[in-house]
Amino acid sequence: MxxxxxxxxxxxxxxxxxxxxxxxxxxxxxxxxxxxxxxxxxxxxxxxxxxxxxxxxxxxxxxxxxxxxxxxxxxxxxxxxxxxxxxxxxxxxxxxxxxxxxxxxxxxxxxxxxxxxxxxxxxxxxxxxxxxxxxxxxxxxxxxxxxxxxxxxxxxxxxxxxxxxxxxxxxxxxxxxxxxxxxxxxxxxxxxxxxxxxxxxxxxxxxxxxxxxxxxxxxxxxxxxxxxxPGLGQAAKLANNLLLGITMAGLCESFVLGSRLGLEPKVLSEVFNASSGRCWSSEKYCPVKGVMSSVPANADYKTGFAARLMLKDLRLAMDAAKARGVDHEGSDSRKLRLPLGEAALEQYVQLASQHPNLDFSALYKYLFDEEGKR
Structure with a gap:
């Protein structure tokens, strides 16, 4: 031309x-x-x-x-x-x-x-x-x-x-x-x-x-x-979903702890959302049934973002971190570790192995019993 x-x-x-x-x-x-x-x-x-x-x-x-x-x-x-x-x-x-x-x-x-x-x-x-x-x-x-x-x-x-x-x-x-x-x-x-x-x-x-x-x-x-x-949108998505997976796991643990100490879930939810622990999951996606309307917990976790998809995203994040952490000689001297992400990943592996199609907030119900014990 x-x-x-x-x-x-x-x-x-x-x-x-x-x-x-x-x-x-x-x-x-x-x-x-x-x-x-x-x-x-x-x-x-x-x-x-x-x-x-x-x-x-x-x-x-x-x-x-x-x-x-x-x-x-x-x-x-x-x-x-x-x-x-x-x-x-x-x-x-x-x-x-x-x-x-x-x-x-x-x-x-x-x-x-x-x-x-x-x-x-x-x-x-x-x-x-x-x-x-x-x-x-x-x-x-x-x-x-x-x-x-x-x-x-x-x-x-x-x-x-x-x-x-x-x-x-x-x-x-x-x-x-x-x-x-x-x-x-x-x-x-x-x-x-x-x-x-x-x-x-x-x-x-x-x-x-x-x-x-x-x-x-x-x-x-x-x-x-x-x-x-190209790919920076995906990088942002993986970073976001890494944070989402970690905060949801932490929120589930916090609800278990509060319940074990005698707090009602609705009260605890109000505390979280009026305090420094507030996050998107606590405000919009409570994992406990009966606390918030229009969330997967109220439908026995049968709707929403499937645990297998959260697991997929966390694995992608871990793979990206591993690839980025290897230097030009192939050594692990600069390995990028995501310890909180790795811990959350283990939880979603367990959940997805048992209930792959349930929402990822089902961590609360299926990985923690009513006494807050693993």
Whole structure:
């Protein structure tokens, strides 16, 4: 193309060459290499002049309410196509979302390839259970990006919680086929997904984030840019969930201690939330039944954030710490240890081995008896 843009996918978007050339100065202000800058310019320009055709991967407890809010409230959307490996979830999504919003067409795909075939989608969101699932989808999307038709796939936004290295590899692979990528894991849980009040922790170009922002705003209340490098959103999510796992374990122990000393749980909850021990779990997610409305404890821990998922996140945090703590010669002289995280991890290993699908706050019921003994 000239103008230093290299293999710019804007050509595929039917936007005039003169317009692209006119954006070279803006590219230079980004401080990015020409190839990455061309992708940033491509996706931001495309979404400013063309309606979005959204592809959605993953229709689980988080993915389904998120895409529902996207269909209802997302700006500039022409169509939404969804895929999940579970055909029953695909059918349920089509039934729930069809006709919800005039002018937005909803359909299902039978595979990841089908989701992006023939220019069906130019933006893909994913909310998947783990890094393996995300990596598999990225590999298929990379194939699709390499042979994309005009106006085809230009951006992937991954909302899953995976290792930061997985996000970095995804960005690198997709960049090679002129597809931009940001990682945008979420915080807030299932109820926030339903209410559209999630927090998004985003890693990657702020300019690509700005292009995706109208979609994210339809699903969340806060969008936090964690840095220009892919994977920094995941790093923030792992640090946050490490803290969440530790504080929930501590809260459970504190309720057991207070009960053992004769305090009623409701009284103890009031004390925590009026004192220095206050935390998100004590304010919003009490692990004791009957203290707080609309929490998993009141449903026998059968709803909420599954213990197996908390265990997955803590293991990712431990793996990230281990990788970061090894020096260039491979020795452990600078090993990064997270002793509180390691202690919490042991508790969630026990809980998940017995009750993997119960909420992680079930630590209170299943790891501590009524006398506060292990």
């Amino acid at each position: 000239g103008s230093g843009f290299g293999h710019c996918a804007l050509v595929r978007c039917s936007i005039c060459v003169e317009h692209v050339r006119g954006r070279v100065e803006a590219r230079d202000r980004l401080g990015l290499c020409p190839l990455v800058a061309s992708q940033v310019e491509m996706v931001t320009t495309m979404l400013s002049v063309m309606p979005a055709r959204i592809g959605w991967l993953g229709l689980g407890n988080m993915g389904m309410p998120m895409v529902a809010n996207l269909v209802k409230h997302g700006g500039g959307i022409q169509s939404v196509s969804v895929f999940d490996a579970d055909g029953g979830k695909r059918d349920a999504a089509l039934k729930e979302l069809s006709g919800v919003r005039k002018g937005v067409t909803v359909s299902t795909a039978v595979s990841v390839r089908d989701l992006v075939a023939n220019g069906r989608c130019n933006v893909v969101f994913s909310m998947l259970p783990d890094g393996a699932a995300m990596n598999d989808c990225v590999a298929l999307l990379t194939e699709a990006g390499a042979s994309a038709s005009p106006g085809g796939l230009a951006l992937m936004v991954d909302c899953s919680t995976v290792h930061p290295n997985d996000a970095q590899r995804a960005a690198a692979a997709l960049n090679k086929v002129s597809v931009s990528f940001v990682d945008a894991p979420v915080s807030g849980g299932i109820q926030a997904a339903k209410d559209g009040t999630l927090s998004f922790l985003v890693g990657g170009s702020v300019h690509v984030l700005d292009a995706a922002r109208p979609f994210l705003q339809s699903m969340g209340r806060k969008i936090l840019h964690c840095g220009e490098q």
